Amino acid sequence: MSTSLRATVLTVSRVLAVGALLAAAPASAQEGDADIPLPVPNPERLTLGLTDEDKQDLGADEARALYKQHERQLDRIQGERVNVEETVSATEAERARLNERLLEVARKSADSENRLTALEEEMAKLREEEAAIRKQLRDQHREIGDLLAVMQRMGREPPPVMVTQREDALRMVRSGMLLNSFFPALKSRADSLAARLSELTRVLTEKQQRAEQLAAEKEELERLRTKTRDLIAEKRQRLKQQRARLDALDRAAERHAAAITDLGQLLKTLDKEVAARTGLGEYEEQLQSGEIVELKPRAKKAAFVQPGRMKPAVPFAQAKGLLMLPASGPIVRDFGEQDDLGIESKGVSIETRARAQVVSPADGWVSYAGEFRSYGQLLIINAGGGYHILLAGMEEIYVRRGQFVLSGEPVASMGEASASESRSGREARPSLYVEFRKNEKPIDPKPWWASELAKG
Incomplete structure (x- = not known):
């Protein structure tokens, strides 16, 4: 390439480089904020049209300017990265504070x-x-x-x-x-x-x-x-940032609930989708691989104090004697007790106050929340390790499918009254049905209740 031609190309390239810088920066920056580093969508355009030989012919001032520009962009990117990390940390801390207040x-x-x-x-x-x-x-x-x-x-x-x-x-x-x-x-x-x-x-x-x-x-x-x-x-x-994922779970659950009549089949189908879209899948892998070890009794109680957790504080199988009843009130029908028709109960029924709050007994992921057959309003919480908690009889459910809930977190509320008369002879009160399942089969929940509650 001749000297004159190289000079011409170099001049044109410099013009293009300056044009790229101006095009990449907003008008306000061009007017007076030259010291503020701005992101360049295509950094390679800064040397557009220059061969390796031409790049060597850049003057010291031009090279220094390009170097400073790249340096500012790197500083800005690093600053943005720090801001994102701080935002994530602040969000996690805020979630923990909100959970603690709740x-x-x-x-x-x-x-x-x-x-x-x-x-x-x-x-x-x-x-x-x-x-x-x-x-x-x-x-x-x-x-x-x-x-x-x-x-x-x-x-x-x-x-x-x-x-x-x-x-x-x-x-x-x-x-x-x-x-x-x-x-x-x-x-x-x-x-x-x-x-x-x-x-x-x-x-x-x-x-x-x-x-x-x-x-x-x-x-x-x-x-x-x-x-x-x-x-x-x-x-x-x-939780709006997770709305798209939760909406997808909602739509999938509604389709399955409409097509499935057997609760066990519903659990299988929904668990796969929830595990694929939430932290449940990773938690199940940790349980199966043995990464989660047995905790000492004192450590188990301390684990429940962390309000910012996004997976169960204690594996459900290790939580015996630690869980709270999901609502205040006497147990009016226990596991295995026969009803008036002689049918054995697969769970427990708790007589509550009108409009009483219902909390999650354990940490877990919401697999289902909504109407389901004769259950009425049904809430299913997957606690991991093949364990599920079923709550029915509520009037309103607060949580959504795919959401991770903490032990003691409000998840629903009861209605005004029950259609059946209270055993205590008082006016009719709402009744909350609670069922624990292991590998889709109902189990007695009594060993899991805290000792002072199990006596009642």
Whole structure:
């Protein structure tokens, strides 16, 4: 290549390089932000049209300028990488804080529901005691009335003042004997009446106090429920980045639920899809490879304290004696117990308060959330290792398929009342059905409940 031609090519190449730099930078940067490094989509265009020999002919100033430009781009890329890493760390920390707040509110809501139930039971006892006292007062009122009626008759026919005949003496003796028996009896009845009236006053005062406590506790529970809904809404907002994946799982689950009638077949089908799209697949591989080792009892309890975890704190098989009941209330039908038709229960039924919160008993991935056959609203949580938790009877489910939930995290809420009458004789209450499965077969959940709960 001749010297003149090389010079021409070099000049044109420099113009093209400058043009590439200007085209890659926004207008604002071209006007006055030259020191701010901006990304270049195609860095190779900086030396467009130059051969290796031509590149060597670049002057020191041009080479230095190109070097500085590349250096700024590398600095910017590194800065962006740091920002992304910081954003990821901040997101994980925020998720942990949000989970921690949600678990704390769930615990407070459960305590509030338990206090409300205890207060309502105390109120029921006080009402019964009040009714019994009022009945006793009515009975004593009648007895005193009878005594007073006899004394009034005696007043209308008083004994003679002077004894003139034998009959007069007998009448005086009888009157004295009657008065001698009536007055102590009347005093005893009057004392008893005063005592019962005092007892009634105490009961009414205590009843009023309990009513005030009950109203305050109901207000507190409603506040906690509102806070729970707000936290769940916030968590849903933060899960939007996973929306496409969750939507795909939703559509797949709905298709399968419509076509499948057997629950075991549904579990198999959904588990494959959830494992492919979430961390469940990797967790199952870790379980099978033996990467997850047996933890000591103290370490198991400590593992549940980490709110930012994205896989189970403890393998489900190792969590015996550590899990909480998903709702507050008595177990009204246990595993294996027969119902009115003689059919053995494959799970447990918990009588809850109206609108009670339902929490996940264990860590796991939501395999299914929605209507399914006779179960109504059904929530299936895959805890890994072939274990599933089924929850049914709720009115509203908060979580979505594919979502990872923590032990104690609110996942649903109950309705107002159950169609069946409560065993305790109270007004009908909602009933939550809980079933544990291992390799698709129902198992007794009692060994998994925390010891103080299993006794009930």
